[in-house]
Amino acid sequence: MNKPHPTLQSLTKITPPSKRVDRGVRLQNFKAGSVLFKAGEPRDNAYLIEGGTVDILGPGPEGPQSVLARLSPGDVFGEMALIDGGLRSAAAVVTSDAVLFVIPRGALRNRVLEMDPILSLMVALLVERYRTVRVNLPESIRQDQLSAVAQAMDRATHYDMPEDAARLSELWRRRDNAIKELKLEQELRRGIEKGEFVPALQPIVSLPSRRLVGFETLVRWNHPERGMVFPDEFIPVAERTNLVQFIDHMMLQKACELMPDLLSDMGGDDVPLFISANLSGINFENLDIIQSVRETLVHSGVDPHRIKLEITESALIDDPEKTEQVLRGLRALGVTIALDDFGTGYSSLGYLHRFPIDSIKVDRSFVSQMHDAPRSIDIIRAIVGLAHNFKMDVVAEGLETEQDVQMINALGCEMAQGYFFAKPLMPAQAREFAQGFAVRKPI
Template sequence: MQPDPNATALVEALSGSGAAGGLALETLRQILDAVPVRVAVLDRDRRHIYGNRPYLEMVDRSLDQLVGRTLGDLMGDKAMRNMAGHVKRALAGHIAESEGWVQQPNGEQRCIHRVYAPYRGADGAVVGYFVILQDVTDRRQSQDDLFRLAYYDPVTGLANRLMLLKHMADYCAEKEPFTLVIVDIDRFADIRTSLGQAFANELLGDLASRLGEQGGAFDLIARVSDHAFALLVAGPCDRPAVERALEELAAVVRSARSSSGAAVFMSASIGVATAEPSHERPEDVLRDAEIATGRSRELGGGRQSWFDPAMHAHVVEQIRLEHDLRGALSRGEGLWVAYQPIVEMVTGGLAGFEALVRWTHPERGNIPPGVFIPIAESTGLVVALGSWVLREACRQIADWQDKRAPGSAPLFMSVNLSARQLSDPGFVEVVREVLRETKVEPAWLKLELTESAVMDKAEQSIRLLQDLRTLGIKLSIDDFGTGYSSLSYLHKLPIDSLKVDRSFVSAMHHSEENRAIVRIIMDLARLLGFDVIAEGIETSADANLLRALACDYGQGYHFARPLPPADAEKLLGGELPWQAPW
């Protein structure tokens, strides 16, 4: 076949060997040799008629050695066949592109972007084609890095939440049923705080590896939060098979170790949800699985829960109540403080009150403390709520001191302190400001803390209690005997009182052993220099027995229920309905 005259003229011009050269073509040739892109021109028979310097370096040929040879001559028939489709499109007058990894002569893998474009003669007919090759390895690696950052967890190497949602979206688009399992490590924040982030990351890495070994049962394993993993199972839900897998997962969590072999006891709250027609988005399935996980956590952790719609309704109700509680707190509407009298057991006189927060909802009426206090605790609202109660109670006791019976001892006000407040570094300053604002004598205020709140972080709690004690206020351990106090810490606590839990008081009449428990608590309190308050006194028999045991103070329905401020104020004059000749 005779060479195309246009192609011959082009190669002569670009090579600088023909009369068709000139300044413009010389400039073009230098540009083509300088750019970091490989350019070649081939005729309709796929024979090279030109290649720029980078292209010649790639094929390790001079221009004279290149011209007239096909790609097959240079790189073999396989390379020729791989590009046949793109060449055909270019010769048909279209532009074709492709991108892929190519092994270089030195064995290195490089990502090459290829463009095939038609080369037209003066009459517009396609007389050959251009091949433009660009090394995009760096760009591709950057894209891959960005993809990994976007869709994979850097600590465990597992897929992340976005990748999980992408997979679930694909299943939903194909109407493929699936089941989602969430494995949430219990107390992970405590492990990380106590042993450090590096140790926690080692545990996560080991756990991810162990979960991967269970991969046969799951189609995707992802890390979806700081301490939670998600496992995706495609196909109709086989509940017995999933539950067997859940037992294996619980064992896997318990077996996790750091890279040094160190171990801590770990358990997991596990939640399961299946994709249903009612789920409009993949996020809805994930939401339900996380709700079920939350239910497992509420039940104490280390267990499994399957989602049911009632759980969602409960969560929605909790969110609504949280919203309303925030509004009530910010506006100061609906919240009020009830006051339960605390009685001096020997004389029956009024010693003080315990402040107990109440909430009258504008639409739902009275919301029990057992409903809204846990919401406040879980959301952190309890810090603001507790400060509000403290301020209200202090204002009230300051007002009542001037109204008490002549000659009677000053009343004290007990206010409950939550674990969240105890861990708030600014709490001591809050108490100091409230005392200054309400002009309350510090000795009139007694803060009550639960055993578990104090002992959870004992050393930190002791420091905070010492700071509070420096202000001159009194401190009490509430619900004593129901937590896990250590005697080695109890004598270090700068407290004034122990409050005997109502469960011990109500059980005193059932056996001598129960009475002995109360007696031991009182003996321990006296040994350590504390006074004792018994709560939950329901009957005169309870009161008489506690009086015989030399209990200092008591409160309960036998004396009075928690009272609105106006009713509680009526007791200040000295006429106490529970008093009678002993």
């Protein structure tokens, strides 16, 4: 471990939080005859069938262990575990080798609780009603219904679909989407555990001097089967499952580890260079992020003043008091704070006054519209003036042409990033880019 930077030596030692990902949705194989749960046991998991069959057993015409339902791929059962923690009213037994998504109660319960109270109640009532009807329906009728559904779907066409079949088609589409998300969540957990997420560094350039002054750390997923996956394909699911906080932490670690090499490539510790990493809103729900960032800084030995943490406007509004506490705790470590994508969400003068923010990033949407929409120029000019009044610097995103650079520079932005300077680079490429600045003229 590197020696902590002097900025951190005076702070009280904090025990690092656990880096292990909480166990969530998992894909599991079960042999025929496996008992998944029994009547009277606590509801702890729900299940979605990927392959194989499962029987639901309970009191019925054939006795206390009558087959109440025979489930196949795509069916969900045990779903009341996601609504409440009561006892099972039936048993579930695997009847042919099965592959099941096992969904722990805690994995989705928070999402249910966070819904509008009326919507949450309706979901609970509908699930309970579905269970009651399905369990009490004779098997012959259930099979007739399934056959009717299949026939209706066979008859349905894109331009002439019966109302019932259309409704079922939408339900099946949602089921397929849910299965895809469950698979992706499982792959995300595996990817985090195996360290499959890698940084891509986009250079940030000083506009007056055209010199390299920093990098933004963006995430890429080096998937073992799909290759390099871009964040728009997995971050939404990572955010919904709260796994994004582990990805954020991983990228911050990588950023801190890369900084000494980047400084060396550019000529030494006297070079003005920073590296930024993104923090999602979930990180501001408690104070653990302060401990996590401090531990990362201590282990890397990097100067905290070279680390910039980027947050979005939406992170500021969920719990302003807690967010302010977290941001001030992070600032006490010596890092700086940037407000990302400014102007696209919940911009407020009060936020700039209240929160300890050091810089503002102008969203690329304003930059891309500069040449066709004069109002975008007015917005950028207003953002720059506002930031300067609050003693903040400004970074413009998404510059692609020399004309973009000249216009943004004329509007008073100190720094910029975009494909005009460089696309996001893998660490080895970023080091070559940094080395070039030590021996060549500015861009």
